[in-house]
Amino acid sequence: MTADWTDRILDLDVGAVAHGGHCVARSEGRVVFVRHALPGERVRAVVSEDGGGAFCRADAVAVLDASPDRVPSSCVWARAGGCGGCDLQHADPAAQRALKGAVLAEQLQRLAGVVRPTVVEELPGGPLGWRHRVRLAVDAAGRAGLRAHRSHDVLPIADCPLAPAGTLPSVLAHSFEPGGEVEIASDADGLLHVDAPGPQAGGFPEDGPVVQRAVGREWRLSPGVFWQVHPALPDTLAAVVAQWADAPAGGVAWDLYGGVGLFAAVLAEQVGPDGGVTVVESSRQAVADGRAALADLPQIGWRVGRVERLVETLDGQPDVVVADPPRKGLGKALVEALCDRGPQRVVHVACDPAALARDVSLFEARGYALTELRAFDAFPMTHHFECVALFVRV
Template identity: 75%
Template sequence: MKTVKELDWTDRVLELEVGPVAHGGHCVARHEGRVVFVRHALPGERVLAVVVEDGGGGFCRADVVAVREAAPGRVQPPCAWARAGGCGGCDFQHADPAVTRELKAAVLAEQLRRLAGIERAVEVEELPGGALGWRHRVRLAVDELGRPGLRAHRSHDVLPIADCPIAPAGVLPPVLEHRFTPGAEVEVVVDADGAVHVGDGPAVQRAAGREWLLSPGVFWQVHPALADALAAVVAEWAAAPAGGTAWDLYGGVGLFASVLAGLVGPDGEVVVVESAARAVADGRAALADLPQVGWRTGRVEHVLPGLTGRPDVVVADPPRRGLGRELVDALCAREPERVVHVACDPAALARDVALFEARGYRLAELRAFDAFPMTHHFESVALLMP
């Protein structure tokens, strides 16, 4: 049997027949009995790829350095850093945007099939604005010399970029000329009025017919069209009755709470649970005219046991890891009529859907949005009902 050292293919160039797309921004190939996760490839291609990471087990990671046979839909990347050894931000600049959406749909369908046992046709919907210039919030890393940039793929190295094509045109170059505290991070935000904020605020954001003034570092969706798209889905699927009760878990500044408040009306109740105190403060200010919205500051798993009654609907927008077994069990024990689950990770969503199904809830509706063009990320919304 080969030892780990003998299996180390790092820096070896492999000729590969590329197989299907996989979750994580790569495709799957096989070579000499091992799985190779290949970035900058498309299914069906024949490529040369250099191994960039190998732990000696059943798989390694590689980056394409040459394409021998290209697949339909391959295009020239708009950024020079979208290459082997380059930036970790964009996984699919080499694919036509329509092809990228097909790849993301295949990933979501595969995760649902493998993790939840659900066969379902999936579409990843395009958002307005195109594939460039959409990222209105960028977090820059700062190197040991104080120079801001973006991190290399799966690395802490900071790349000396001059601009980023998925950020709004003209926003980053002036910031990149400045020097900052070594090792720090710098958040650049373009707000709804087009004002650029570099670690300062308040930033104006608008969605669902309302306006928020956000403190530095408070979360808002990076794609300017996503907040309205998600709010519209929640408004349609929540179906909270007038005078009813809705819970908005991981509620942030209350985007979904504002929609739920309109459904339940002045005689209803919306409970927002959010752990970030600054987000709660900004949300309270923005929704001060909605007395039916109440706020609980704390982690959902800590606050949930203290909430009383049975909610008509629960809206949950958890972090990337998803809800998990304990929270799904706790929510199902309250027997809501509907759960609207917003997810940024397809595997986490599929795991949660499987947990809900085991507790008697079915996947009634599913939508997905290409909120992060040219990357492997996308946003999904699932409606679960008993």
């Protein structure tokens, strides 16, 4: 039985980046997943978790031989024992994108047998101040903050450099219902919206809808309804979807996990008044907000419910399917259900490279080829990024 290495100090030669915001090192025959390190470095690390198996987790606490890509972190909480939100503040932004590209390539080759190097593209706005929606946790004393890495502990932050300047301090100064969560959204007009349960010491003004704009349209969203956190991402994704979906006039398109209908708006313009777009979304409030925003597009039909349950009940054969599933991806049952309906094209928006790579393998096994793939650095300073893949029936 392997001895528990928790709190053990290790000097490690750091290897390749891995999916999940860490790099791979080895010590005494065991794999060590190291955060706050970069490939090629030598670091001193403290083991933070050890489940007794073939691997353990560690945090770099000193850099003995630094990578040329290392830069000072923008936040004091981006360190061992600190916030769980940022994984890559210690890397130059261009190096961050290269690391994410390496993760995507590794996942595709390992899980799908596909060799496809892909550049992770930069979005406008820079690496800081992009996070226009932030969810804070509230501790037992009613203080809001961000959670520590892999922990329920709430850190007493004063601000976060990923959020637009000036948006968090006024909220962090208030008290909230202990144990709850607070969601803060900065909308297209720069207005701050705070959604929190229970009484708030000091209170906030009565809030109106969160106004967001993309594809030349406006949405007025209810509190908590999903919208991408990076302000450039909705138009970026919609442009790729429009190009790759290429839905025919008078055709049929499905928008699965469609939210408030961002992609449905694009598809409706393509199919025109004689075509049809079906949105499937589990959030009733998102559907209500989407119906209101897209009321001038009667060719859009809305279904409320889980995609996995409703896909078999949808009428007709779609010419194109757009799917933007949660982090777990589509999965075998849903991929097979979609392929059985025989769309010519499937545009898959994915936020997890491992889930995407698995779905690539599933689609290719059913006769759909991966013909296009783009990736976007929609979450700088973190290990997350967004992908769009096009599958074409062969």
